[in-house]
Amino acid sequence: MTQPTFVHDRPARVGLIGASATGWGRLAHLPAIASIPGLQLTAVSTTRQESARATADEFGVPEAYDSPDALIASDAVDLVVVAVRVEHHHELLHKIARAGKPVYSEWPSGSNLQQTVQLRDAFASAGVPAMTGLQARSTPGMRYIRDLVQGGYVGRVLSTTLVGAAVPWGDVVAPGNAYLQDDALGGTMMTIPFGHSIDGICSVLGEVTSISAMTAIQRPVVRLEGTDNTVQKTTPDQLLISGQLADGVMISAHYRGGRTAGTSLRWEINGTDGTIVVTAQTSLQLSPLKIRGATAGESTLHELEIPASYVRADPSLPYVAATVAEALLVVESDLRHGTRFAPTFDDAVTRKVMLDALRRAADTGITQHLV
Structure with a gap:
């Protein structure tokens, strides 16, 4: 499926909403955008003119605003990048759709399934591309694993297992992350670290077709780091699923909140002819992947180095910025050529449908079938 082409003989002019000095936009998006020849950063916005101007001056950006x-x-902006807290996405993205401008929005694109469907439909009606930041799919490590699986490294895939930990959902949280404890806002352990990781897994092994689940809030009171203040956690900090993927692949996963001296992230793929084991410090898109494997009768795992040909982003970038750059390189190419390889709001809806089914399975105790 193709989409309208956007730029032809010049870089796409990018405006970044969410460019504060300590935010994800500043940490990951600004250096990523600056590293891509096909993108030109022309505008930034924050909630204060002083901070917007400081960021603009640092990166040589012509326009700085305290208003999204x-x-x-702005006539100087072709593509809008949204990197603000998820509860602000719905309103902002509707404004961008009404303006008729393409968007790249950080995941989750909406606070819930209903909002995400509304946003997908708004951009479809406007006839402009809308891409979402499910970055795990485009990292070099995940693309290499996908090729290994498709090339028969493990034979026919039988099962896959994921174990992960998510620091911001323990018993202590940085004050700036207190909002992550509020389930209604949509920026939760389920949607962010688990959502990114399960999306990456599905991009390699196929979509979830059935799911059973249990969730729990084991630490309902969370202390704000450096203070005696506390907030109530209303979103699960324990998540346990089992189910099936396409072609009958069995899946199990357990994500838990808080720091651990044990497994931060481990993802295992087992097949008729081999095994792939992936470990990382956080979710599958946020830290470097260590990949080990055994195939064709091998009894011992050995390291599988990601070939240099899989790295498209500037290797001098910090890892989180390189991850975003890998995703934005696909976005830029799609906009230039009218292709559709970057995750779109259709993909965001697919992932939200799956997460919604997980919630229903946990609430009802009834296995949910997605196809």
Whole structure:
């Protein structure tokens, strides 16, 4: 399926909403955008003019705003990148759709399934591309694993297992992350670290077709780091699923909140002819992957180095910025050529449908079938 081409003989001019000095936009998006020849950063916005101007001066950006509306309306912006807290996505993204501008929005694109469907439909009606930041799919490690599986390294895939930990959902949290404890806002352990990781797994092994689940809040009171203040956690910090993927592949996963001296992340793929084991410090898109494997009768795992040919982003970038750059390189190519390889809001809806089924399975105790 193709989408309208966007740029032809010049870089796409990018406006970044969410460019504060300590935010994800500053940490990952700004250096990523600056490293891509096909993108030109022309505008930034934050909630304060002083901080917007400081970021603009640091990165040589012509326009700085304290209002996202002004950035969206700017004639110097072709593509809008949204990197703010998820509860602000719905309103902002509707404004961008009404302005008729393509968007790349950090995941989760909406706070819930209903919002995400509305946003997908709004951009479809506007006839402009809308991409979402499910970055695990485009990292060099995940693309290499996908090729290994498709090339028969493990034979026919039989099962896959994921174990992960998510620091911000323990018993202590940085004050700036207190909002992550509120289930209604949509930025939760289920949607962010688990959502990114399960999306990466599905991009390699196929979509979830049935799911059973249990969730729990084991630490309902969370202390704000450096203070005696506390907040109530209303979102699960324990998540346990089992089910099936396409072609009958069995899946199990357990994500838990808080720091651990044990397994931060381990993902295992087992097949008729081999095994792949992936470990990382956080979710599958946020830290480097260590990949080990055994195939064709081998009894011992050995390291599988990611070939240099899989790395498209500037290797001098910090890992989180390189991850975003890998995703934005696909976005830029799609906009230039009218292709559709970057995850779109259709993909965001697919992932939200799966997470919604997980919630229903946990709430009802009834296995949910997605196809």
